[in-house]
Amino acid sequence: MPDPAAPYVIGADIGATNLRLVLADCTGAILGRWCCSTPNARDTAAVVWRMREGVDALLREASLPPDALSAIAAGAPGITNVAEGVVIATSYLMGWRDVPLGALLEAEFGVPAAVDNDVNLAAIGEQRAGVARNVDDFVFLAIGTGIGAGIVLKGQVHHGGVWSAGEIGYMLVPGVPESPVERGQPGPLEGIAGGEGIRSQWRQRWSKELTPLPKEATASEIFDHAMEANPLAQEVLQLAARTLGYAIYNIAMVLNTPLFVFGGGVGIHPALREATRRVLDERRARVQPELVRSALGADAQLVGAVFLALETAAKAAASVAIRQGDAGEETTRRAAGQLPLQ
Amino acid sequence: MPDPAAPYVIGADIGATNLRLVLADCTGAILGRWCCSTPNARDTAAVVWRMREGVDALLREASLPPDALSAIAAGAPGITNVAEGVVIATSYLMGWRDVPLGALLEAEFGVPAAVDNDVNLAAIGEQRAGVARNVDDFVFLAIGTGIGAGIVLKGQVHHGGVWSAGEIGYMLVPGVPESPVERGQPGPLEGIAGGEGIRSQWRQRWSKELTPLPKEATASEIFDHAMEANPLAQEVLQLAARTLGYAIYNIAMVLNTPLFVFGGGVGIHPALREATRRVLDERRARVQPELVRSALGADAQLVGAVFLALETAAKAAASVAIRQGDAGEETTRRAAGQLPLQ
Numbered sequence: 001m002p003d004p005a006a007p008y009v010i011g012a013d014i015g016a017t018n019l020r021l022v023l024a025d026c027t028g029a030i031l032g033r034w035c036c037s038t039p040n041a042r043d044t045a046a047v048v049w050r051m052r053e054g055v056d057a058l059l060r061e062a063s064l065p066p067d068a069l070s071a072i073a074a075g076a077p078g079i080t081n082v083a084e085g086v087v088i089a090t091s092y093l094m095g096w097r098d099v100p101l102g103a104l105l106e107a108e109f110g111v112p113a114a115v116d117n118d119v120n121l122a123a124i125g126e127q128r129a130g131v132a133r134n135v136d137d138f139v140f141l142a143i144g145t146g147i148g149a150g151i152v153l154k155g156q157v158h159h160g161g162v163w164s165a166g167e168i169g170y171m172l173v174p175g176v177p178e179s180p181v182e183r184g185q186p187g188p189l190e191g192i193a194g195g196e197g198i199r200s201q202w203r204q205r206w207s208k209e210l211t212p213l214p215k216e217a218t219a220s221e222i223f224d225h226a227m228e229a230n231p232l233a234q235e236v237l238q239l240a241a242r243t244l245g246y247a248i249y250n251i252a253m254v255l256n257t258p259l260f261v262f263g264g265g266v267g268i269h270p271a272l273r274e275a276t277r278r279v280l281d282e283r284r285a286r287v288q289p290e291l292v293r294s295a296l297g298a299d300a301q302l303v304g305a306v307f308l309a310l311e312t313a314a315k316a317a318a319s320v321a322i323r324q325g326d327a328g329e330e331t332t333r334r335a336a337g338q339l340p341l342q
Numbered sequence: 343m344p345d346p347a348a349p350y351v352i353g354a355d356i357g358a359t360n361l362r363l364v365l366a367d368c369t370g371a372i373l374g375r376w377c378c379s380t381p382n383a384r385d386t387a388a389v390v391w392r393m394r395e396g397v398d399a400l401l402r403e404a405s406l407p408p409d410a411l412s413a414i415a416a417g418a419p420g421i422t423n424v425a426e427g428v429v430i431a432t433s434y435l436m437g438w439r440d441v442p443l444g445a446l447l448e449a450e451f452g453v454p455a456a457v458d459n460d461v462n463l464a465a466i467g468e469q470r471a472g473v474a475r476n477v478d479d480f481v482f483l484a485i486g487t488g489i490g491a492g493i494v495l496k497g498q499v500h501h502g503g504v505w506s507a508g509e510i511g512y513m514l515v516p517g518v519p520e521s522p523v524e525r526g527q528p529g530p531l532e533g534i535a536g537g538e539g540i541r542s543q544w545r546q547r548w549s550k551e552l553t554p555l556p557k558e559a560t561a562s563e564i565f566d567h568a569m570e571a572n573p574l575a576q577e578v579l580q581l582a583a584r585t586l587g588y589a590i591y592n593i594a595m596v597l598n599t600p601l602f603v604f605g606g607g608v609g610i611h612p613a614l615r616e617a618t619r620r621v622l623d624e625r626r627a628r629v630q631p632e633l634v635r636s637a638l639g640a641d642a643q644l645v646g647a648v649f650l651a652l653e654t655a656a657k658a659a660a661s662v663a664i665r666q667g668d669a670g671e672e673t674t675r676r677a678a679g680q681l682p683l684q
Contacts, residue, residue, distance in 0.1 A: 171595055285512070
């Protein structure tokens with residue numbers, strides 16, 4: 001039986017490349033970090049086993065006993081049934097399907113566990129300890145290889161009816177290809193404005209007369225190059241910004257969210273945000289959403305996981321308190337029966 | 343002081359053309375209807391005065407006394423601050439700006455009043471007494487002259503940070519013009535898939551060799567004509583359906599709402615819904631939203647207004663009960679002070 005009053009939690013990010021863990025105290029302050037390459041991710045047991053290794057190392061380093069944890073929360077890059085703790089589908093972790101990650105973690109660590117999509121966790125991170133602190137309605141844009149959104153409405157992550165809200169990489173805006181996309185394949189929006197899409201747009205236009213940058217440049221290198229006024233890099237940047245700007249405009253029209261937080265390896269580049277800002281300025285919408293850089297950067301989803309774990313621990317503690325309260329009340333009633341008032 | 347237990351309410355729809363009122367009982371059943379042409383709508387006093395006339399007529403017809411009402415709720419085709427009862431802006435009612443409609447109605451009728459955007463009220467109507475009964479997440483599409491959406495998430499209308507959520511007529515999808523639109527002008531989506539846009543697309547393509555239908559046909563006539571397999575009408579229908587289908591796909595990707603209710607004079611035509619359905623089928627999305635016809639038709643916003651009025655009356659009654667409860671408790675305390683226990 002875990003002690004819900006134990007003051008430490010684990011936040012985890014199961015990425016396609018790296019498996020990262022942090023140990024945090026009851027205020028959310030990070031006490032230790034652990035990281036390894038994500039093992040053959042199709043093998044969920046191997047992932048949990050590496051997490052066990054990491055948790056043990058973190059507790060040992062912090063000189064904490066094995067029962068110091070009250071909860072664990074993990075993010076995965078996929079569609080996640082938060083209520084049941086199941087990763088329904090992901091195209092990144094070699095095709096996890098209906099993995100009961102929450103139950104696996106509870107069995108391994110003996111504490112309450114919670115799971116969510118990594119982008120949703122990043123949104124929670126920014127809301128609790130980042131640039132969207134005290135903001136009730138905002139959208140976190142994770143722009144890395146692909147593009148996803150974590151949507152916070154009235155202070156809560158909006159997960160949607162079948163847990164796949166925020167899949168904006170598939171959004172159809174002017175300029176994207178209209179042909180249908182197979183499920184699991186990159187969407188039309190990320191094909192132009194996601195990291196892989198930006199590289200691909202660059203490769204299609206590249207010739208060594210036009211740029212000293214290699215054909216296989218990264219999105220960040222292309223954006224840096226655009227800031228140096230290289231016309232080819234500018235073209236690729238403007239295309240990405242226009243496409244992304246249209247998507248943000250659409251989301252703002254539908255949801256009326258006043259803040260968009262740019263996160264992810266590609267999203268934090270200032271050139272993309274500036275160029276997107278100009279696209280939105282041109283449209284003179286009633287609501288001109290503010291575009292800001294993620295404050296937590298690559299830590300956003302880990303910090304979100306920490307706060308989700310703290311919430312999970314608090315819920316478990318409350319439910320124990322209610323059970324103990326019931327028991328206490330029963331004792332009182334029994335006592336009252338033995339010694340009636342008046 | 344109105345009697346919050348009075349069992350009748352008024353629902354109103356202040357349209358660009360007609361001002362409609364219904365009298366309903368505490369179950370939401372409609373007991374009487376009243377309608378007139380919307381007076382010079384810029385003159386808000388004239389609108390309220392005509393509403394007075396209508397309410398008096400409805401009460402008289404139902405043989406009810408003047409104090410039989412417990413609340414009134416009204417919808418207007420504009421951006422509405424629901425918390426303060428203010429119509430912020432509308433392009434339809436000759437440019438209302440910051441009209442304190444709620445306060446005007448409370449002053450006139452002496453009962454609590456609520457206001458909301460007409461499309462949001464239509465969504466409430468479908469949710470309480472229409473085709474979205476017991477559905478927590480859905481989108482009501484009002485397709486008339488223009489296009490707007492009423493978004494219901496977790497059972498509540500989503501109004502957005504500055505009260506303008508659901509302005510999807512401005513959505514940017516493949517095929518719409520990308521040039522910025524002046525505020526108050528029709529948006530790019532409604533320019534192709536709204537009633538006026540459909541008429542305009544028809545006029546642009548029309549020649550008397552291609553169709554027996556006149557150049558000035560209505561959207562419904564064009565759709566009927568498309569169902570008779572006229573190629574020109576089919577082309578206009580398919581263009582509207584593709585554009586609308588893309589918008590629905592985008593909204594479903596962002597919000598993961600499983601149901602879209604088609605309402606409004608143009609939206610209820612079966613040809614548009616069928617053709618849009620086929621566009622969505624082609625895309626093989628994870629979430630294939632269901633497209634259904636509004637059950638309440640032109641009554642949707644009136645029925646929504648009735649239920650909003652009933653909620654407003656219930657809230658007023660609850661607040662009176664709390665005040666009376668406080669008073670009762672004070673009496674008890676005073677009594678306890680005069681006659682201590684033991």
